[in-house]
Amino acid sequence: MSTDHSRERTPLIDLRCEAHTYPDGTVGMHDVDFSVHADEVLALVGGNGAGKSTLLEHLNATLVPDEGELVVDGTPITEDNKAHARREVGFVFQDADTQLVAPTVLDDVLFGLQNYGVSGEEAERRAREALATVDAAHLEDRIPHYLSGGEKRLVGLAGVLVLEPSVIVLDEPLAGLDPERSRLVADRIRGIHEAGISVVLSTHDLEFAAKIADRVCVMADGNVVGSGTPREVFYDDALLERANLHPPAAVRVVRDAGLDASTRPVTEADLVSLLSEGAVDPGTIQAGSLDNSGRN
Secondary structure, X not given: OOOOHHHHOOOOEEEEEEEEEOOOOOEEEEEEEEEEOOOOEEEEEOOOOOOHXXXXXXXXXXXXXXXXXXXXOOEEOOOOOHHHHHHHEEEEOOOHHHHOOOOOHHHHHHHHHHHOOXXXXXXXXXXXXXXXXXXXXXXXXXXXXXXXXXXXHHHHHHHHHOOOOOEEXXXXXXXXXXXXXXXXXXXXXXXXXXXXXXXXXXXOOHHHHHHHOXXXXXXXXXXXXXXXXHHHHOOOHHHHHHOOOOOOHHHHHHHHOOOOHHHOOOOHXXXXXXXXXXXXXXXXXXXXXXXXXXXX
């Protein structure tokens, strides 16, 4: 298992879940000890059914442990103060339509503020600022359900960003998006992080995780089985095999081409930098190493 240096810091979110069992008896998660810290992008990876969505929904008390505890910004969360978790931890669901409830985009972003008693000019100002932050100001008069998938994700981001959370959680933010929309959403996620908000996201796209994450947590069979930086995790063969994951293309290229892996490149940019040093003839790289066959 990779080393998790971040545990030396006080977390914004600290989840201990000994068990979470769904009503039909399915065990969604067990023996999980999971933290989110200030100023980080954390990617949660794992195969289908590994428990990623179940874990994410515990972070803002949408789900609660059968046994365990959720602490958000130093406050233990109980039945009486779930609103604190949901204000501090904004959640953008994979199915954006589940969050779009109002007749226009601006009304939709205003909805959360109004639930917290913010109204009038102050609410409209904050809603427009949130839309501008995710580069969606031009959508404010549109009908949400007629937006593209990428546009809906941006509006969902604005809808949680307007509440000024400490952490934003995104479940598969690139799912179903074409490359251009994926780049747009990824850029907005980076911008949110640069504004000082921690981001937690689940993804099947390890190329994306390698590019965006400061820390990667790997799930398998309802548990977090390892974590560390992308360079630690994506060169840990035993950990990836346990989760039925294949490393990003850059890692496969380094190995197939016999490159010096001491710098542990994990992204295309890392690989280009390594090749520019003249360590290998690019023509020796197997074409198959660069395809998407290893994605999960």
